[in-house]
Amino acid sequence: MQSPYPIILNLADKNVAVVGGGKVACRKINKLLAAGVRPTVISPLLSPEIQPTQINWIPDKYQRKYVENMDIIITCTDDRAVNDQVKKEATHFQLVNNTSDKTNSDFYNLATIKANDMFISVSTMGKSPSMAKKMKNEIKEWIKQKFHKEFE
Numbered sequence: 001m002q003s004p005y006p007i008i009l010n011l012a013d014k015n016v017a018v019v020g021g022g023k024v025a026c027r028k029i030n031k032l033l034a035a036g037v038r039p040t041v042i043s044p045l046l047s048p049e050i051q052p053t054q055i056n057w058i059p060d061k062y063q064r065k066y067v068e069n070m071d072i073i074i075t076c077t078d079d080r081a082v083n084d085q086v087k088k089e090a091t092h093f094q095l096v097n098n099t100s101d102k103t104n105s106d107f108y109n110l111a112t113i114k115a116n117d118m119f120i121s122v123s124t125m126g127k128s129p130s131m132a133k134k135m136k137n138e139i140k141e142w143i144k145q146k147f148h149k150e151f152e
């Protein structure tokens with residue numbers, strides 16, 4: 001992403017779908033739950049760490065009809081063709097995070113630190129997610145030492 005536009009979203013009244021129910025879906029779902037969203041999850045299988053009671057689970061393979069009224073769609077199946085299909089079938093008004101193809105994605109997720117009224121995030125603009133995670137952890141340590149704060 002050459003020229004990103006950074007924002008903080010209020011998703012309280014938005015419909016958010018996650019396509020896929022594996023390891024990556026679990027990470028995205030946890031962040032959505034922390035943002036006060038009850039996501040709709042479309043996946044035949046759910047990883048054991050995902051609590052079915054916390055989501056609206058559609059236990060089926062992706063079909064366009066399941067995401068028609070969604071504002072945001074995060075697609076993270078292990079089938080790249082399905083992820084591409086989700087992106088292709090989305091309307092102009094839907095924002096899609098295609099987790100398996102950063103060149104074909106409307107937005108990226110960030111590595112984040114939340115503490116009281118502070119929200120700190122790191123992005124490598126898609127170049128190295130593991131570096132973003134590493135840097136986030138180093139910043140967290142630095143802030144802890146400097147300000148003696150606890151972080152989520």
Ligand SMILES: C[C@@]1(CC(=O)O)c2cc3[nH]c(cc4nc(cc5[nH]c(cc(n2)[C@H]1CCC(=O)O)[C@@](C)(CC(=O)O)[C@@H]5CCC(=O)O)C(CC(=O)O)=C4CCC(=O)O)c(CCC(=O)O)c3CC(=O)O
Pocket residue numbers: 027028031097098099100101102103107108109110111112122123124125126127128129130131132133136
């Ligand atoms: C483009 C982006 C799209 C998006 O997901 O939004 C994306 C894409 C991809 N990630 C991949 C791999 C990994 N991602 C992580 C971790 C995180 N990934 C996150 C974000 C993003 N990942 C967006 C850009 C972020 C940026 O700009 O820096 C974080 C920051 C936020 C979050 O997910 O919430 C979160 C850290 C959470 C934290 O804070 O701890 C780890 C490490 C781990 O799991 O421990 C690995 C394995 C190691 C590695 O390969 O680096 C692959 C390769 C898949 C493959 O082919 O195997 C792709 C696909 C591709 O690059 O096209």
Ligand SMILES: NC(=O)C1=CN([C@@H]2O[C@H](COP(=O)(O)OP(=O)(O)OC[C@H]3O[C@@H](n4cnc5c(N)ncnc54)[C@H](O)[C@@H]3O)[C@@H](O)[C@H]2O)C=CC1
Pocket residue numbers: 019020021022023024025042043044045046047060061062076077078079082099100129
């Ligand atoms: N952006 C990121 O942070 C990262 C992205 N990835 C990408 O994410 C993909 C998924 O990785 P994991 O979660 O580890 O895989 P996983 O194997 O744990 O989970 C895959 C999930 O997709 C579901 N699924 C498969 N076909 C489906 C369909 N047609 N409709 C709906 N759901 C379907 C399965 O039921 C399963 O729950 C990887 O293939 C990789 O491309 C991988 C690591 C990090």
